[in-house]
Amino acid sequence: EVQLVESGGGLVKPGSSLKLSCVASGFTFSSYGMHWIRQAPKKGLEWIALIYYDSSNKYYADSVKGRFTISRDNSKNTLYLEMNSLRSEDTAMYYCAKNQGDAWGQGASVTVSS
Amino acid sequence: DVVLTQTPVSLSVTLGDQASISCRSSQSLEYSDGYTYLEWYLQKPGQSPQLLIYEVSNRFSGVPDRFIGSGSGTDFTLKISRVEPEDLGVYYCFQATHDPYTFGAGTKLELK
Secondary structure (H helix, E strand, O other): OOEEEEEOOEEEOOOOOEEEEEEEEOOOHHHOOEEEEEEOOOOOEEEEEEEOOOOOOEEEOOOOOOOEEEEEEOOOOEEEEEEOOOOHHHOEEEEEEEOOOOOEOOOEEEEEOO | OOOEEEEOOEEEEOOOOOEEEEEEEOOOOEOOOOOEOEEEEEEOOOOOOEEEEEOOOEEOOOOOOOEEEEEEOOEEEEEEOOOOHHHOEEEEEEEOOOOOOEEOOOEEEEEO
16 A cells, blocks of 8 residues: 655744655655645645656755755655755745655645744 | 736636636747657645646546646647546646746635
Protein backbone atom coordinates (compact mmCIF):
# COMPACT_ATOMS: atom_id res chain seq x y z
CA GLU A 1 0.00 0.00 0.00
CA VAL A 2 1.33 3.42 -0.99
CA GLN A 3 1.68 5.66 2.04
CA LEU A 4 2.98 9.17 2.65
CA VAL A 5 3.30 10.45 6.22
CA GLU A 6 4.14 14.08 6.94
CA SER A 7 5.56 15.35 10.20
CA GLY A 8 7.24 18.41 11.65
CA GLY A 9 4.37 20.87 11.69
CA GLY A 10 3.60 23.16 14.59
CA LEU A 11 3.05 26.67 15.91
CA VAL A 12 5.90 29.09 15.20
CA LYS A 13 6.47 32.84 15.36
CA PRO A 14 6.79 35.05 12.27
CA GLY A 15 10.33 35.10 10.94
CA SER A 16 11.19 31.67 12.29
CA SER A 17 12.02 28.42 10.50
CA LEU A 18 10.51 24.95 10.34
CA LYS A 19 11.36 21.74 8.49
CA LEU A 20 8.70 19.31 7.34
CA SER A 21 9.35 15.67 6.52
CA CYS A 22 7.37 13.20 4.44
CA VAL A 23 8.21 9.50 4.73
CA ALA A 24 7.16 7.36 1.78
CA SER A 25 6.43 3.64 1.64
CA GLY A 26 4.79 1.16 -0.69
CA PHE A 27 6.45 2.36 -3.89
CA THR A 28 9.93 2.99 -5.28
CA PHE A 29 10.41 6.48 -3.88
CA SER A 30 13.64 7.08 -5.80
CA SER A 31 11.82 6.72 -9.13
CA TYR A 32 9.27 9.51 -8.65
CA GLY A 33 9.17 13.25 -8.48
CA MET A 34 7.47 14.64 -5.40
CA HIS A 35 5.40 17.74 -4.66
CA TRP A 36 4.56 19.91 -1.69
CA ILE A 37 1.09 21.45 -1.80
CA ARG A 38 -0.55 23.56 0.88
CA GLN A 39 -4.04 24.63 1.85
CA ALA A 40 -4.68 27.67 4.02
CA PRO A 41 -7.65 27.40 6.40
CA LYS A 42 -10.94 27.34 4.47
CA LYS A 43 -9.08 28.04 1.22
CA GLY A 44 -8.16 26.14 -1.95
CA LEU A 45 -5.09 24.16 -2.84
CA GLU A 46 -1.80 25.89 -3.66
CA TRP A 47 1.08 24.04 -5.33
CA ILE A 48 4.35 25.18 -3.81
CA ALA A 49 7.23 22.94 -4.92
CA LEU A 50 8.36 19.99 -7.02
CA ILE A 51 11.57 17.96 -6.91
CA TYR A 52 12.60 15.48 -9.56
CA TYR A 53 13.26 11.85 -8.64
CA ASP A 54 17.01 12.41 -8.62
CA SER A 55 16.96 15.98 -7.20
CA SER A 56 18.27 17.26 -10.55
CA ASN A 57 15.54 19.87 -10.83
CA LYS A 58 13.49 21.80 -8.31
CA TYR A 59 10.65 24.22 -8.96
CA TYR A 60 8.87 26.63 -6.66
CA ALA A 61 5.82 28.84 -6.54
CA ASP A 62 6.63 32.54 -6.51
CA SER A 63 5.05 32.84 -3.05
CA VAL A 64 7.78 30.68 -1.47
CA LYS A 65 10.75 31.09 -3.81
CA GLY A 66 13.86 32.10 -1.91
CA ARG A 67 12.34 31.17 1.48
CA PHE A 68 11.46 27.48 1.12
CA THR A 69 13.72 24.64 -0.03
CA ILE A 70 12.55 21.24 -1.18
CA SER A 71 14.94 18.31 -0.86
CA ARG A 72 14.92 14.54 -0.58
CA ASP A 73 16.96 11.65 0.73
CA ASN A 74 16.27 8.62 -1.42
CA SER A 75 18.21 6.36 0.97
CA LYS A 76 15.66 7.24 3.66
CA ASN A 77 12.58 7.42 1.39
CA THR A 78 12.05 10.90 2.76
CA LEU A 79 11.02 14.24 1.27
CA TYR A 80 11.70 17.51 3.06
CA LEU A 81 10.49 21.09 3.01
CA GLU A 82 12.68 23.60 4.79
CA MET A 83 10.74 26.79 5.47
CA ASN A 84 12.51 29.99 6.46
CA SER A 85 11.34 33.55 7.16
CA LEU A 86 7.85 32.26 7.87
CA ARG A 87 4.94 34.66 7.56
CA SER A 88 1.38 34.54 8.83
CA GLU A 89 0.23 33.83 5.26
CA ASP A 90 2.22 30.57 5.33
CA THR A 91 -0.29 29.21 7.86
CA ALA A 92 -1.73 26.11 6.18
CA MET A 93 -1.99 22.37 6.01
CA TYR A 94 1.02 21.12 4.08
CA TYR A 95 0.65 17.99 1.96
CA CYS A 96 3.30 15.94 0.21
CA ALA A 97 2.15 14.19 -2.93
CA LYS A 98 3.65 11.72 -5.36
CA ASN A 99 4.16 13.03 -8.88
CA GLN A 100 1.08 12.39 -11.01
CA GLY A 101 -0.92 13.01 -7.87
CA ASP A 102 -1.90 9.43 -7.20
CA ALA A 103 -0.88 9.50 -3.55
CA TRP A 104 -1.11 12.24 -0.92
CA GLY A 105 -0.20 12.37 2.73
CA GLN A 106 -2.64 13.30 5.47
CA GLY A 107 -1.01 16.71 5.89
CA ALA A 108 1.07 18.57 8.48
CA SER A 109 -0.39 21.68 10.06
CA VAL A 110 1.76 24.82 10.21
CA THR A 111 0.59 27.89 12.10
CA VAL A 112 2.62 31.09 12.00
CA SER A 113 1.49 33.49 14.71
CA SER A 114 2.96 35.74 17.34
CA ASP B 1 1.71 32.14 -14.42
CA VAL B 2 -1.09 29.99 -15.80
CA VAL B 3 -4.47 30.88 -14.34
CA LEU B 4 -7.10 28.16 -14.21
CA THR B 5 -10.63 29.49 -13.99
CA GLN B 6 -13.15 27.00 -12.67
CA THR B 7 -16.88 27.45 -13.08
CA PRO B 8 -19.23 27.28 -11.36
CA VAL B 9 -17.91 28.08 -7.90
CA SER B 10 -20.59 25.86 -6.42
CA LEU B 11 -23.03 23.37 -7.85
CA SER B 12 -26.18 22.09 -6.16
CA VAL B 13 -27.43 18.79 -7.48
CA THR B 14 -29.97 16.10 -6.79
CA LEU B 15 -28.61 12.60 -6.38
CA GLY B 16 -28.71 10.88 -9.76
CA ASP B 17 -28.30 14.13 -11.70
CA GLN B 18 -25.45 14.94 -14.02
CA ALA B 19 -22.92 17.61 -12.96
CA SER B 20 -20.51 19.49 -15.18
CA ILE B 21 -17.50 21.57 -14.14
CA SER B 22 -15.48 23.78 -16.46
CA CYS B 23 -11.78 24.61 -16.15
CA ARG B 24 -10.40 27.24 -18.51
CA SER B 25 -6.69 27.96 -18.76
CA SER B 26 -5.03 31.28 -19.58
CA GLN B 27 -2.60 29.37 -21.85
CA SER B 28 -2.66 26.16 -23.81
CA LEU B 29 -1.83 23.20 -21.59
CA GLU B 30 -0.38 21.06 -24.36
CA TYR B 31 3.24 20.34 -23.53
CA SER B 32 6.03 20.07 -26.10
CA ASP B 33 5.88 16.26 -25.80
CA GLY B 34 2.32 16.28 -27.09
CA TYR B 35 0.71 15.45 -23.77
CA THR B 36 -1.64 17.74 -21.87
CA TYR B 37 -1.01 17.67 -18.14
CA LEU B 38 -4.43 18.60 -16.81
CA GLU B 39 -5.67 16.71 -13.77
CA TRP B 40 -8.85 16.67 -11.69
CA TYR B 41 -8.98 16.09 -7.93
CA LEU B 42 -11.78 15.67 -5.44
CA GLN B 43 -11.34 16.74 -1.83
CA LYS B 44 -13.99 15.29 0.44
CA PRO B 45 -14.65 17.03 3.76
CA GLY B 46 -11.82 16.44 6.24
CA GLN B 47 -9.77 14.42 3.76
CA SER B 48 -6.72 14.87 1.56
CA PRO B 49 -7.41 15.41 -2.15
CA GLN B 50 -7.69 12.32 -4.32
CA LEU B 51 -6.82 12.00 -7.99
CA LEU B 52 -9.72 11.39 -10.35
CA ILE B 53 -8.45 12.17 -13.85
CA TYR B 54 -5.00 12.68 -15.34
CA GLU B 55 -3.89 13.88 -18.78
CA VAL B 56 -7.35 15.36 -19.42
CA SER B 57 -9.35 12.19 -19.81
CA ASN B 58 -7.66 9.20 -18.16
CA ARG B 59 -9.43 7.89 -15.11
CA PHE B 60 -7.15 6.92 -12.24
CA SER B 61 -7.36 3.35 -11.00
CA GLY B 62 -10.60 2.65 -9.17
CA VAL B 63 -12.37 5.84 -10.28
CA PRO B 64 -15.91 5.02 -11.46
CA ASP B 65 -16.70 5.45 -15.14
CA ARG B 66 -19.36 8.04 -14.31
CA PHE B 67 -16.42 10.51 -14.09
CA ILE B 68 -15.55 11.75 -17.57
CA GLY B 69 -12.82 14.26 -18.37
CA SER B 70 -12.59 15.98 -21.72
CA GLY B 71 -11.15 18.99 -23.48
CA SER B 72 -8.03 20.29 -25.14
CA GLY B 73 -5.86 23.37 -25.38
CA THR B 74 -7.38 25.80 -22.90
CA ASP B 75 -10.87 24.41 -22.27
CA PHE B 76 -11.54 21.37 -20.11
CA THR B 77 -14.59 19.78 -18.54
CA LEU B 78 -15.29 17.21 -15.86
CA LYS B 79 -18.67 15.55 -16.11
CA ILE B 80 -20.15 13.40 -13.39
CA SER B 81 -23.13 11.39 -14.53
CA ARG B 82 -25.56 10.07 -11.91
CA VAL B 83 -24.12 11.92 -8.88
CA GLU B 84 -23.85 9.71 -5.80
CA PRO B 85 -23.44 10.78 -2.14
CA GLU B 86 -19.72 9.92 -2.12
CA ASP B 87 -19.14 12.39 -4.99
CA LEU B 88 -19.84 15.42 -2.79
CA GLY B 89 -16.93 17.72 -1.95
CA VAL B 90 -14.69 20.22 -3.70
CA TYR B 91 -13.31 19.54 -7.17
CA TYR B 92 -10.05 21.10 -8.35
CA CYS B 93 -8.40 21.16 -11.73
CA PHE B 94 -4.59 21.29 -11.77
CA GLN B 95 -2.08 21.94 -14.53
CA ALA B 96 1.40 20.42 -14.54
CA THR B 97 2.43 21.69 -17.97
CA HIS B 98 3.84 25.09 -17.14
CA ASP B 99 6.08 26.06 -14.22
CA PRO B 100 4.84 27.16 -11.76
CA TYR B 101 2.12 24.53 -11.58
CA THR B 102 -1.29 25.83 -10.56
CA PHE B 103 -4.69 24.76 -9.24
CA GLY B 104 -8.09 26.13 -10.07
CA ALA B 105 -9.96 27.76 -7.20
CA GLY B 106 -12.28 24.81 -6.77
CA THR B 107 -15.93 23.91 -7.36
CA LYS B 108 -18.03 22.75 -4.42
CA LEU B 109 -20.50 20.02 -5.30
CA GLU B 110 -23.34 19.83 -2.81
CA LEU B 111 -26.83 18.46 -2.50
CA LYS B 112 -29.77 20.60 -3.50
